[in-house]
Amino acid sequence: MKTYSFLAFILIVFTFSCLQKQEISDWRGPNRDGIYNETGLLKEWPENGPEMLWSFEGLGYGHSSVAAANNKVFVTGVNDTIESMGKLFAFNDKGQLLYEKEYGKDFSLNFHGTRSTPVVVGDIIYIESGMGAIYALDANSGNEIWSKDFQTDFGVDSVIQFGNAESVLIDGDHLICVAGGNEKNVVALNRFTGEPVWSCKGEGEIATYNSPILIEHNGKKLVIAMTSASVMGIDAETGEKYWRVEQTQGNKIHANTPIYADGKILVVSAGREKTSGMVQLQLSEDGKSVEEVWRNNRYTNLMGGVIKLDSCFYGSSYMKADWRVMNWKNGETLAENKDFGGGAVIYADDRFYCYAEREGEIALAKATPESFEIVSKFEVPLGTKEHWAHPVIKNGVLYVRHGDALMAYDISAKS
Known part of the structure; x- marks a missing residue:
């Protein structure tokens, strides 16, 4: 009996250790929808904001968000040198710099700096550079495990205008990315080795700036991905493209990650064209086709994201003090607030966290279908x-990143 108990204890410890190592940090939260499953947070802040626990200046140029997992915080920046080398910074959760490591050339053209938010799975961190390359790095040291280049390995003609910005998608042992090649448009790789698993042929459209999502619809796993001119539904196991819907925008920017709920997909883009703006798509029962439910090209949200809760979704207009509550069923505006500048939004514990891109302010907001x-x-x-x-x-x-600075604020409610 004692031997059995001891073995059971060892098994529990081993299992717990494995689970701890597999902690994941993903773009815009665990489901890529801007919702963080945190509780016990402040419902309002002191006059000057929550307490800053620590900060770091000297990241270099960058617009990428942080990744936080396994009691570590990761963020990338571009050196102020002619080589414009991308650098990964790793901190412990107290703000102590553990290491900084160059991983390769990153973006130095339009709006200099890193774009892609790193994705952490256990002891591996995945970074897509603005120059169109994927790096798998050891999260404990920053050392390279493997890398792939979109032009060399996937036949992409050139770097897109504002630099690749997607965060790679992890599906079990697979890493999925939108490379944008004619033959290898959406690509799945073995995430441990970088070896190819499948590829989905393109339509002559270049990559865009958002991140794909993985959904399970009536038992079938689909990758919902976008190019510069379309939304696609792809079989996650084989790479077969089931459907494509035209989605255009004048300068080919689709920077908001699609949202899936209730068997429907919401794409939020800018533009006034017939096939631009916001569109909601209804998936068929088997997920192999879609129908347009509604389209709204009067509302413009370029890259701040929206939050879907119950019967509504919430977000701001691009570069405007215009926060909206919108009806999930038809895309119509239910309520507005013009007291705070537009920008990025995330959600946790009954509050919205809004980051005004022009004013550089962070707001805590409460919203309902009416306000x-x-x-x-x-x-x-x-x-x-x-x-x-x-x-x-x-x-x-x-965690708030602004250019070369990272700031960490305590937003927990003290008992």
Whole structure:
């Protein structure tokens, strides 16, 4: 009996250890929908904002958000050198710099800096550079495990205008990305080795700036991905393309990640064309076709994201003090608030966290189908250039990246 108990104890410890190592940090939260499963957070902030626990200046150029997993915080930046080398910074959750490691050339053209938010799975961190390359790195050291180049390995003609910005998608042992090649448009790789698993042929359209999502619809796994001119539904196991819907935007920017709920897909883009703006698509029972439910090209949200809760979704207009509550069923506006600048939004514990891209302010908001109310706000005190990085919440801490600075705020409710 004692031997059995001891073995059972060892098995539990081993299982727990494996689960701990497999902690994941993904783009815009665990489901890529901007919702963080945190509780016990402040419902309003002090006049000058929540307490700053720590900060770091010297990241270099960058618009990428942080990744937080396994009691570590990761963020990338571009060196201020002619080589424009991308660098990965790793901190412990107290703000101590553990290491900084160059991984390869990153973006130095339009709006200099890193774009892609790293994805962490256990002890591996995955980074897509603005120059169109994927790096799998050891999260404990920053050392390279493998890498792939979109032009060399996937036949992509050139780097897209504003630099690749997607965060790669992880599906079990597979890593999925939208390379944008004619023959190898959407690609699945073995995430441990970088070896090809499948590829989905393109339609002559280049890659765009958002991240794909993985959904399970009536028992079938689909990758919902976008190019510069379309939305696609792809079999996650084989790479077979089931459907494609035209979705256009003048400068070929689709920077918001699609949202899936209730058997429907919501794509939020800018543009006034017939096939632009917001569109909601209804998936067939088997997921192999879609029908357009509604389209709204009067509302413009370029890259701030929206949050879907119950019967509504919430977000701001691009570059405007215009926060909206919108009806999930028809895309119509139910309520507005013009007291805070537009920008990125995430959600946790009954509150919205809004980051105004022009003003550089962070707001805490409460919203219902009838109203959108700003509860508290503060100015971001550190950093440089554009306020584009989406905030991140982990273990009661709000991480805000502004250019070369990273700030960590305590937003937990003290008992």
